Amino acid sequence: MNSDAALELITVSKTYGQIKALDKVSLAIQSSQFVGLLGQNGAGKTTLFQLLTGLFNNDSGQIQVCGHDIRRHPIDALSSIGVVFQQSTLDLDLTVQGNLKFHCLLHGLSRSEAEHRIASELERFDMTAVRYQPVRSLSGGNRRKVELIRSLLHRPRLLLMDEATVGLDPESRKSLVNHVISLCKERDLAVLWSTHIVEEIQQADRVVVLDKGKILADSSPDKLLAEEDSGVSLSDAFLHLVNLNKTIGVVHGHAC
Numbered sequence: 523m524n525s526d527a528a529l530e531l532i533t534v535s536k537t538y539g540q541i542k543a544l545d546k547v548s549l550a551i552q553s554s555q556f557v558g559l560l561g562q563n564g565a566g567k568t569t570l571f572q573l574l575t576g577l578f579n580n581d582s583g584q585i586q587v588c589g590h591d592i593r594r595h596p597i598d599a600l601s602s603i604g605v606v607f608q609q610s611t612l613d614l615d616l617t618v619q620g621n622l623k624f625h626c627l628l629h630g631l632s633r634s635e636a637e638h639r640i641a642s643e644l645e646r647f648d649m650t651a652v653r654y655q656p657v658r659s660l661s662g663g664n665r666r667k668v669e670l671i672r673s674l675l676h677r678p679r680l681l682l683m684d685e686a687t688v689g690l691d692p693e694s695r696k697s698l699v700n701h702v703i704s705l706c707k708e709r710d711l712a713v714l715w716s717t718h719i720v721e722e723i724q725q726a727d728r729v730v731v732l733d734k735g736k737i738l739a740d741s742s743p744d745k746l747l748a749e750e751d752s753g754v755s756l757s758d759a760f761l762h763l764v765n766l767n768k769t770i771g772v773v774h775g776h777a778c
């Protein structure tokens with residue numbers, strides 16, 4: 523067990539009937555690490571996030587967040603996590619302030635501390651001007667920024683970004699990635715960034731490739747490129763790895 527890790531999974535499995543959505547997954551993320559998670563449809567990414575956010579329990583294995591076991595000490599573990607989900611969870615009819623304040627109060631912050639943190643995070647993201655606007659009136663990119671700000675208000679140690687750029691234009695996507703990379707380094711945050719868009723994680727410290735519930739690779743983007751020797755881009759390396767795993771699966775299937 524790595525007690526310094528912001529997130530540690532040890533042989534975590536989750537099945538749905540016959541389907542092994544996660545199969546003995548082990549993974550550790552340290553503070554200040556930005557880890558990209560790649561996987562094709564059905565690889566197990568959503569299942570992983572569902573376990574990490576306490577929505578479902580793993581069948582076996584252990585999940586620790588900042589040293590807190592998510593099953594035995596869920597409040598300590600979950601309060602160390604900030605999450606931006608793929609689907610927006612903002613109340614469109616409330617103002618930005620209303621959404622952010624609600625989150626602060628849920629986390630037990632006093633009203634004055636909430637005001638202070640909201641003001642300083644909005645300033646950090648250059649969003650002070652929209653503080654009292656209804657979320658409905660914001661662009662998609664700004665709504666995502668509000669969700670990111672909200673995820674940071676209780677000062678998490680681990681940030682989970684679950685396909686958080688879906689629906690954003692390339693510029694807004696790039697801006698969100700850059701914001702999160704800066705935060706990761708400035709605040710010693712551990713980040714797990716799940717995406718289908720390989721270019722988003724070119725600057726990641728590590729790239730984890732998940733396929734059919736198993737980790738196929740866990741290394742730096744440069745190392746992954748060199749190891750796969752499959753083309754010029756990280757995207758080529760990812761596809762090569764996943765296709766290779768498909769071929770191995772077929773060969774094993776025939777052998778049995």
Ligand SMILES: Nc1ncnc2c1ncn2[C@@H]1O[C@H](COP(=O)(O)OP(=O)(O)OP(=O)(O)O)[C@@H](O)[C@H]1O
Binds near residue numbers: 564566569
């Ligand atoms: N509630 C469920 N009941 C049954 N099977 C499920 C359930 N949730 C996920 N699965 C199966 O588990 C596997 C992993 O699915 P999961 O949604 O975690 O993958 P994913 O990587 O998030 O895919 P996508 O990129 O399409 O969102 C798939 O085979 C999926 O069909």
